[in-house]
Every structure is written in structure tokens, then in C-alpha cells.
Amino acid sequence: MWEGITLMGAVMAKHKILVVDDELFVRELLEEYFSKLDFEVLVAGSGPAALKLVAENRFKVALIDLKMSDMDGIEVLRRIRDLDENLIVILMTGYPTVESSVEAMRIGAYDYVIKPFRLNELKDIISRAIKEHHIRCEISQIKSRLSVLEQKLAALTNDSAPADSVGKKRSAAVAATPGGYTRSQVVSEADLNIESQLERWGKLLKEGLVTQQEFEANKNRILSAV
């Protein structure tokens, strides 16, 4: 199923991953293995080099060694969060400890892999990580869309009619059918998308056809369905 999504959504683009390790052997091994699996692999031998690549590229997953001489994997991950909040980071280490695995958890590592590892197990972890990346990107898009909608709603509600005139206006409008709004028109919204639903309720509020309370209740219902 995932392959299908990839083919449709990314026009067969390769999954781009980053390998960060100060050991040349590990970089070469992982670069060769994942390139053969049709990933696009970039490698870095240090934390600063990795951060430069993250700033310049859109990776889905980064495999980062925990213990490196100039900057450890935890610090690299911490700084990556400022550059790309959706990038999935998997930490690798030959010196695992409870403390470093808990620290990895706290700063949002996706996984913590102990060296030496089996390449096919790492491949499975990366496959799951790519799915997770896809989900994170979708959530980010929904959040930014919601933020825009909230701003639009705030603009619409700022100049809404005073509450005491709402009843009169609504009665007048319903009485004016078929030209005016009817109750069934107000609630029949099943096939409208969220944006148009919210805009519609905002418009009704602005025109005094629903109360502020009705507007808030419906706004919460629509947003909670996202």
C-alpha cells in the first residue's frame, strides 16, 4: 500500500535519507546497502556537516551515530528540530545506555538502534520511519490549514452583528424564503469541505442568522472532525 502512495504522490521519487557517522566504514556500508534498495543516500562524517545537508535538502529519515567526536547524535537531533521538524531521526550506537536512550526519547528520536545491527532489520525500521514521515507531513499541512482557517474566522467574527439583533434578522431571513436562508439550508452541509463549512457559518453569524453560541458549537464540531 505504501508503495502505491509513493508512486502516485511522488512520481516515483526516491526516498532521500541521510547517514551520519564518523566511521567511514559505517557510512560506506549504509550508503551502498540503501542505494541498492533504491534510496537516495547522502552521507556526513560529522554533526556540523550533517546539519548543513539538512538545511539544504529535504530528507525523510536521518540515521545518526550517537557518539561522534565533534558533536554527539543527541545534539545533532536537537539542532535538526530547528531546521526540519518533520525529519525522522534514528540514533545508532555501539555504546547503548539507559540514560542516552531516555534522552533520545525526550528529544523525539524515532528509534534507537544498537550496533552491530542486521541490515534487513534496519531496512524495516526505515520503511516504518518513512510512513511516519508521511503522516507527520500530513499533520503539519492540516495544522497550517487550520491556522489559516482560524485567522479567517477571527476576521469574520470580529465585525459580527450584536447578539440582540440576531433573532430578528434570522426570523426575517427565514420568512423570506425561497430567497433567504432556511434551517435545512443551514444544517445541510455534509458534502461541503471544512473550509467552506466554516466560511458559511461565519457568514451566517455575520449576517445575524445564527447566534454566537450556535456558531461556536458548530465551529467546534467541524474542527473536531478534522
Place this chain on the structure above:
Amino acid sequence: MKRILIVDDELLIRDILYDCFSSHDYQISMAESGEKALDILGKEKIDCILTDLKMPDMDGLELADRASEIVRKNVPVIVMTGFPSLESAIEALRKRVYDYFVKPFNINRIYSTVEKAIADVGGNHTDGSSDGQA
């Protein structure tokens, strides 16, 4: 008001945590076993679960798994243990547990972590006032 679920088979730990969170205006539910915790989760709206890792009937990570099947939205889980191990810490990370505390712990750190967890993870579900409206 935020509600926390405290799960530990040791009465002393439950008491210490109860005193801490009640003094910070939390509503508190308590369970001495995983099964009892699941029962509470089915009935009450919980904002954060603070659970012991090692309990006789089920461990805290299994509770985290089963809790996610019961509650509709994401509830942060923080585990505490007197027997830390690399295996359980990595498993906790993989299960997206919010934090992992080793006993004896600093109670103020537990409190601030719960506050942060609710703000981070529960930010989109603490507004219970809109739930169920249609």
C-alpha cells in the same frame, strides 16, 4: 481542571504522587493495577497517565498499549521504574512513551514533566467542553 491517572502497586508511591498533584489543583484517579487503570480509562477522561513499569498483572508499557485502544485521543504516558533496563527504555521509546523516570525520582521533575506532557501531547484534547457537541 486536568485529571491525572496514577498507577502503581505501591501505596507509598501513590500517596506521594497524590499529595503532589492534589496540591497543584489536579483531579486525581488512582489504580493499584493495570486492569484497574484500564477500567478507569474507560469511564473517565484522563489527561495524562503516570504509571509504574513493573506491576504484577501487566507492565506499564502494556498498559500504554492497551490505553491507546481505549481512549479516543492521544493521552501522554509517563513511566516510572525502580528497575531500569536498556530493553525497557528502548521499548518505551518505540511505544512513544512521553518520559521514563528512574525511582527514586525528583517529585518536582515529575510534576513539571506531566505539565509539559499535557501541554505538548494533550493540547488538542484538553478542551473537553466541545466534545460531543453536534
